[in-house]
Amino acid sequence: MEIAYVVTAHPDSGLIDSVPWAFFAKELAKDDINILRFNSLDEAWRPFDAMILLVWLDWQNPTHFNKWKIMPVLEKYSAYRATFPETRQIVLNHVDMARRPSALLCWRLGDPILFRTPAYDRSELRPYPAEDIYPFERIWGAARFRIDVPCEYAAGFIGSPSGPQGYRDSVASATAKVGIGRCVAKLLERKQYIDMMNRCRIIVCPQGWGEQSERHWDAWKSGKPVLTDTACESAEMIPGIRLQRGVHYLVYDNPAEIPDIVNDWTRPGRRDDLEQIAQAGKQAALSYDGRASMVKFFKGLKLSASG
Numbered sequence: 589m590e591i592a593y594v595v596t597a598h599p600d601s602g603l604i605d606s607v608p609w610a611f612f613a614k615e616l617a618k619d620d621i622n623i624l625r626f627n628s629l630d631e632a633w634r635p636f637d638a639m640i641l642l643v644w645l646d647w648q649n650p651t652h653f654n655k656w657k658i659m660p661v662l663e664k665y666s667a668y669r670a671t672f673p674e675t676r677q678i679v680l681n682h683v684d685m686a687r688r689p690s691a692l693l694c695w696r697l698g699d700p701i702l703f704r705t706p707a708y709d710r711s712e713l714r715p716y717p718a719e720d721i722y723p724f725e726r727i728w729g730a731a732r733f734r735i736d737v738p739c740e741y742a743a744g745f746i747g748s749p750s751g752p753q754g755y756r757d758s759v760a761s762a763t764a765k766v767g768i769g770r771c772v773a774k775l776l777e778r779k780q781y782i783d784m785m786n787r788c789r790i791i792v793c794p795q796g797w798g799e800q801s802e803r804h805w806d807a808w809k810s811g812k813p814v815l816t817d818t819a820c821e822s823a824e825m826i827p828g829i830r831l832q833r834g835v836h837y838l839v840y841d842n843p844a845e846i847p848d849i850v851n852d853w854t855r856p857g858r859r860d861d862l863e864q865i866a867q868a869g870k871q872a873a874l875s876y877d878g879r880a881s882m883v884k885f886f887k888g889l890k891l892s893a894s895g
Contacts, residue, residue, distance in 0.1 A: 589886060592632045592639040592675070593625050597657040599644065603682065606726040608878030609640070609886075615879050621886045629664045638676040638889060640702070641665055645690045646683045662693055669696075676889060678702055684798030687712045700889060705800040705823050708830065722885050723827040727878050729805020733812050735866075737786045741767030743815065743850045744788030746781055747803070749773065750796035755843070759794045759817075762846040766854075789854055789862075790815050790838070792846065799823040808873035813866040815840060815849060826876050836869045 595604050605611065613623040626632040632639070643661050647653045669677060681703040683690040695701065695716070703713070703721045710718035745763040749756050749771050756771045763769030767788055775781070785791060791807035792815045799820045807814045814837040821839045825831060833839040838853060840846050853862050 589620055589637045590622050590624060591678075591886065592636040593623050593642070594627075594629055594632050594639060595625065595642045596628050597643045597654065597661050599652050602728075603726055604642065606728055607642075607682075608724055608727055608882045611727040612879040612882060616882060616886070619883050619887075621883065629661065629668055633668070633671075635672045636675050638678050638886075639668075640678045640680050641694060642680055642682060643694075645681075645693065665694060676700075678889070681706075681716075684800040689713050689716050700885075702885070705798065705825060707823055709822065723824050724881065724885075725800065725825070725827050725876065725878075728802050729809050729873070731810045732782050732785075732806045733791070733810035734786045735811050739789040740787040741789070742854045743790040743792050743846070744768040744785050745792035745794070746770045746772065746776060746784065747794070747796070748775060751794070756794055756796070758843040759792060759846070762843045763792050763850075765847045766850040785812075789813070790850055792816075793820065793837075794843075795819040800825060805873060808869040811866050811870045813838065813853070813862050814869055815846065817841075817843075826872050827881060829872050829875070831869075831872060835865065836872050838865065 591609070593610060598604065609616065609623050610625070616623060624636070643658060644652050677694070677696070677699050679691050679695045679699045679701045681689060681691040681701055684705050687707050691701070692715070699720065701716055701721050702724050703716070704724055704726070706713055706721055706723050710721060713721060743763050744767050745760055746768065747756055760769040760771035768784055791803065791812045793801060793804045793807060794817050800823070804814060804816065804820070804825060816837050816839055818839060818841050821831070821833060831837065838849055840849055852858065
């Protein structure tokens with residue numbers, strides 16, 4: 589099976605290589621799933637078994653949405669679909685804002701959809717049919733935070749002011765009442781950031797421009813308990829798993845609740861309960877097998893195409 593992975597007019601180099609079909613390309617080839625990377629549709633102007641087009645589709649982002657680059661790509665893509673109808677088109681909804689079907693300009697009814705961090709409630713993603721949505725997440729995050737370091741702070745959040753205006757400032761202010769809370773335009777050096785988070789018992793992980801973040805995955809994989817918000821709670825942060833409040837993470841409805849939640853869960857009498865949540869989050873994150881997920885997706889695509 590040949591899958592054309594066409595990357596053009598997309599500025600996020602981190603996403604390009606960390607999507608699971610690219611990250612595990614060599615391993616997928618052993619299962620006869622050959623991911624062929626192209627930098628333009630002109631380079632890929634021939635039939636394939638399937639095609640994935642990665643182009644920046646979030647028109648609400650004025651920094652990265654360059655209409656003079658993107659609109660010609662979409663025009664060429666329409667021409668490709670008409671010229672090579674035998675190539676199965678896999679629509680890529682890569683924007684990590686869980687409630688927005690951002691790839692509608694590329695989509696036609698019947699196309700399978702790779703959707704990054706979809707809402708659990710698939711009805712929010714209409715007009716995409718729920719049965720055509722296949723969740724994925726980039727391969728990122730690591731066990732960066734140490735759990736063998738004495739915790740000087742009950743909770744910690746350091747992040748940029750992304751997302752709804754003033755929201756992360758509120759999160760930082762509330763977290764600062766029980767630990768480290770900073771909302772900064774210029775991020776800290778990674779070593780300094782990690783050293784500070786090492787000393788926090790709970791990692792506060794609010795939404796930014798989207799629900800997903802590397803912060804969630806770092807905390808989970810490190811075995812640190814996560815405190816997140818309701819926006820993140822309603823999104824499929826780990827593909828294939830229905831995460832639960834009070835089982836895999838703690839959840840606040842309003843940033844003002846952060847101090848009370850943190851104080852409650854860091855009481856000596858709740859330490860074991862908090863550790864159970866940390867371990868459940870860790871097991872869930874480590875259970876996501878991006879390679880196996882892609883094998884399942886592409887093999888299912890092949891059976892569908894041949895059947």
